[in-house]
Amino acid sequence: MRGRKGITRREATKILASAAGAPLLPQLPSSGARPHHLPVSPSRKTGPWVPKFFNAHQNETVTALAELIIPQTETPGAKAAKVNEFIDLVLGEENPKVQQEFLRGLDWIDLKSKRLFSLRFAELKPEQQKTLLDGIADDANTEAEDQVGVSFFKNVKARTVFAFYTSEIGIHQELQYKGLDYLTEFPGCSHPEHSDWDPKT
Amino acid sequence: MWLHLHLAKESPVMPRKKYDAIVVGSGAAGGCAAKELTEGGLDVLVLEAGRDVDPAKDFNTHTWPYQHKYRGNFAPGVKERTQWNQIYADGFTSHLYLKDSEHPYSTPAGQPYIWVRSRIVGGKILHWGRNARRLSDYDFRAADRDGYGENWPIRYEDLAPYYDKLEEFVGVCGSRENLPQLPDGKYLAPMRLNCGEAILRQVAPTLGLGMTVIPKRAAMRPSSTHGLGQCHFCGTCEMGRGCDVNGFWNSVGDTLLAARQTGRLTLRPNSVAHQVLLEKGHGDRVRGVSFFDRRTRRYQEAESQVVVLGASALESTRILLNSVSRHWPDGMANSSGVLGRYLMDNIGGPSVEGFLPALMSREVVNEDGKAGGIDVVAYRNMTERHPKFIRSYVHEGATGAQLFPHYANRISGWGEGFKRRVKRNYTAWFSLNTRGEMLARRENFVEIDKARVDAWGIPVLKIHCQHSDNEREMAKDAAENLRALAVAAKAENIRVEDGLLTPGMIIHDMGTARMGNDPKKSVLNKWNQAHDIPNLFVVDGACFVTSGGYGPTLTIGTLATRASAYIVEEMKRGNL
Numbered sequence: 001m002r003g004r005k006g007i008t009r010r011e012a013t014k015i016l017a018s019a020a021g022a023p024l025l026p027q028l029p030s031s032g033a034r035p036h037h038l039p040v041s042p043s044r045k046t047g048p049w050v051p052k053f054f055n056a057h058q059n060e061t062v063t064a065l066a067e068l069i070i071p072q073t074e075t076p077g078a079k080a081a082k083v084n085e086f087i088d089l090v091l092g093e094e095n096p097k098v099q100q101e102f103l104r105g106l107d108w109i110d111l112k113s114k115r116l117f118s119l120r121f122a123e124l125k126p127e128q129q130k131t132l133l134d135g136i137a138d139d140a141n142t143e144a145e146d147q148v149g150v151s152f153f154k155n156v157k158a159r160t161v162f163a164f165y166t167s168e169i170g171i172h173q174e175l176q177y178k179g180l181d182y183l184t185e186f187p188g189c190s191h192p193e194h195s196d197w198d199p200k201t
Numbered sequence: 202m203w204l205h206l207h208l209a210k211e212s213p214v215m216p217r218k219k220y221d222a223i224v225v226g227s228g229a230a231g232g233c234a235a236k237e238l239t240e241g242g243l244d245v246l247v248l249e250a251g252r253d254v255d256p257a258k259d260f261n262t263h264t265w266p267y268q269h270k271y272r273g274n275f276a277p278g279v280k281e282r283t284q285w286n287q288i289y290a291d292g293f294t295s296h297l298y299l300k301d302s303e304h305p306y307s308t309p310a311g312q313p314y315i316w317v318r319s320r321i322v323g324g325k326i327l328h329w330g331r332n333a334r335r336l337s338d339y340d341f342r343a344a345d346r347d348g349y350g351e352n353w354p355i356r357y358e359d360l361a362p363y364y365d366k367l368e369e370f371v372g373v374c375g376s377r378e379n380l381p382q383l384p385d386g387k388y389l390a391p392m393r394l395n396c397g398e399a400i401l402r403q404v405a406p407t408l409g410l411g412m413t414v415i416p417k418r419a420a421m422r423p424s425s426t427h428g429l430g431q432c433h434f435c436g437t438c439e440m441g442r443g444c445d446v447n448g449f450w451n452s453v454g455d456t457l458l459a460a461r462q463t464g465r466l467t468l469r470p471n472s473v474a475h476q477v478l479l480e481k482g483h484g485d486r487v488r489g490v491s492f493f494d495r496r497t498r499r500y501q502e503a504e505s506q507v508v509v510l511g512a513s514a515l516e517s518t519r520i521l522l523n524s525v526s527r528h529w530p531d532g533m534a535n536s537s538g539v540l541g542r543y544l545m546d547n548i549g550g551p552s553v554e555g556f557l558p559a560l561m562s563r564e565v566v567n568e569d570g571k572a573g574g575i576d577v578v579a580y581r582n583m584t585e586r587h588p589k590f591i592r593s594y595v596h597e598g599a600t601g602a603q604l605f606p607h608y609a610n611r612i613s614g615w616g617e618g619f620k621r622r623v624k625r626n627y628t629a630w631f632s633l634n635t636r637g638e639m640l641a642r643r644e645n646f647v648e649i650d651k652a653r654v655d656a657w658g659i660p661v662l663k664i665h666c667q668h669s670d671n672e673r674e675m676a677k678d679a680a681e682n683l684r685a686l687a688v689a690a691k692a693e694n695i696r697v698e699d700g701l702l703t704p705g706m707i708i709h710d711m712g713t714a715r716m717g718n719d720p721k722k723s724v725l726n727k728w729n730q731a732h733d734i735p736n737l738f739v740v741d742g743a744c745f746v747t748s749g750g751y752g753p754t755l756t757i758g759t760l761a762t763r764a765s766a767y768i769v770e771e772m773k774r775g776n777l
Contacts, residue, residue, distance in 0.1 A: 069615040086272065093277040137615050161609045166266035166273070175627055177604055178567040180263060183434040186423065186571040188393025194400060
């Protein structure tokens with residue numbers, strides 16, 4: 001594995017091994033090695049992914065909601081990051097109360113959508129979806145009939161945020177996170193306007 | 202050699218020999234004791250309740266969330282069923298903590314205490330915060346300053362050479378600041394500050410509160426020391442996962458390793474200590490320790506000239522409270538009645554989070570790789586006396602891009618605008634928390650819950666611990682000052698938390714077998730030696746008299762080193 005803006009694992013091993021502590025240093029695990037405690041990601045070797053918890057329509061609705069919350073811009077969005085797949089995985093193992101609450105929210109979204117536009121949410125035009133989401137994304141919305149929706153929006157947003165920003169796309173393409181690397185020294189801030197400090201050692 | 206740091210041979214059959222010393226526990230305290238005792242020529246048996254550790258496999262360093270089935274979380278429901286009090290355990294680290302289902306404890310209704318524990322070779326120091334601040338005479342002589350409670354039986358000058366020795370060996374990086382409340386030590390060069398940290402360092406002194414911002418004093422090895430593992434700035438230790446190259450003080454890669462290299466260490470994992478055993482017919486002399494094999498549950502005994510407890514504050518005290526006999530019906534070495542009393546954690550909870558406009562939308566650089574931020578040094582009750590509380594607190598801060606944008610759910614809205622705001626703030630985030638002194642109070646105590654046992658049949662603790670008005674006033678003050686700091690830094694979207702966390706949550710369990718000069722008011726003397734039993738020592742956080750310093754680990758290791766040096770000398774003189 002090559003660090004994003006750093007050195008390779010092999011180089012790191014070499015540098016570390018050349019330090020005075022060589023005899024005490026372990027081999028860094030090879031890039032293919034998997035620590036034995038780590039549950040591995042589900043294998044994708046057999047056929048296209050199918051939801052385990054959602055039905056096809058629910059999956060379509062969740063996919064649409066997630067992409068609306070974190071859309072494709074100059075970087076890919078929630079759909080490309082397969083946020084729906086992770087939500088399906090976790091909800092499928094959750095307790096019935098958590099599952100029912102989520103499904104109730106999905107039902108509510110379709111009911112509201114039909115009432116406003118006579119179509120289910122996933123079938124709406126983008127402007128119509130926006131109108132509906134703006135209503136429930138608004139904390140100031142205290143309409144009694146919208147409370148299931150308001151709470152569902154928070155629920156689906158939290159799940160989308162977690163799944164997206166822990167995905168490969170979220171971490172590397174969107175956030176462009178630079179940590180979890182191998183460095184020989186830590187760079188710190190190099191802006192002259194911040195560097196009034198000279199460490200006294 | 203490293204040899205995976207499998208320090209122990211698989212379950213050695215206990216030889217029928219008498220060791221010079223048995224050390225219970227292999228963490229910060231046990232590791233330091235083992236090193237000092239073996240280097241002093243003693244044959245030492247270390248009993249560790251948990252299994253052995255394998256740094257190459259156990260630490261999940263350099264693993265991305267998306268490589269884990271649940272992105273680093275537990276599978277749904279598992280934590281609630283098995284590790285409900287191990288609040289910092291996650292999908293990458295659950296195996297470094299014990300299972301609450303096997304290790305119960307009790308608390309009175311409505312008075313929770315979160316007891317976070319690791320039973321594994323290395324203990325909690327495998328995943329600690331690495332803050333390594335020295336205590337000072339502001340702590341050791343605190344009662345002299347404000348009239349509350351007891352002084353320690355030692356002064357800073359008694360401990361200073363042992364702080365030097367430990368820091369010099371394990372490696373602590375930090376800057377020299379020449380502050381009376383935070384003595385400087387033997388430091389490796391400090392980590393460089395991030396932009397946000399540099400800004401906070403500039404702003405803090407302008408508040409007029411006496412705030413000084415310094416780089417975190419961290420027991421990490423950014424440069425090589427004694428040939429020990431060296432940090433490569435991956436930042437995983439800050440995620441609590443341990444370090445596969447032992448780049449920080451973690452016992453298994455430094456102190457325990459040094460003990461092993463003497464050839465005089467026997468480390469026996471999977472050994473659940475039960476009682477300290479008295480010499481037949483003597484109430485004032487111990488002969489060894491009884492324990493259960495964790496896997497077979499077989500009862501065993503090991504014998505030694507000296508017994509050194511370093512099992513963590515509450516576990517060491519539990520062992521003593523469970524060591525009842527004709528001589529000690531209320532717990533061993535408890536003539537004072539103080540055993541179990543004066544439990545402390547540090548306080549936590551008050552915090553601030555926000556975004557620094559000067560740092561918004563900047564190029565993302567590596568900011569969390571150094572795994573160490575800044576400290577705001579203790580500034581209350583130093584020269585002036587605060588009207589509402591005694592003692593003091595510090596703030597610990599982090600800034601800039603972190604792996605996961607925890608703040609994202611606080612950003613309102615959705616869609617393109619939401620996504621851009623999360624990204625804009627990614628480099629601008631900062632957060633500061635609080636670690637403060639909890640007063641030593643007699644009414645905070647542990648006792649044996651006679652109605653309950655753990656998976657090995659050993660009676661468990663009932664923990665009584667509550668905050669007092671002093672902690673509540675301190676928390677309010679800390680939160681106000683953090684808000685003021687954020688405002689002065691012109692931060693946006695400031696969020697302040699002013700409540701106290703549940704006791705135990707900072708994992709700085711201290712007290713319950715405190716030191717003192719008066720045997721009627723303390724369990725241990727100034728050498729961590731039981732007043733009642735000269736060949737019994739307790740060298741972990743149990744001995745603390747106050748909870749100052751806001752991070753006990755460095756002082757625990759230092760006291761363990763000092764006590765062990767004393768044991769070596771006393772054995773040479775034939776006094777033990």
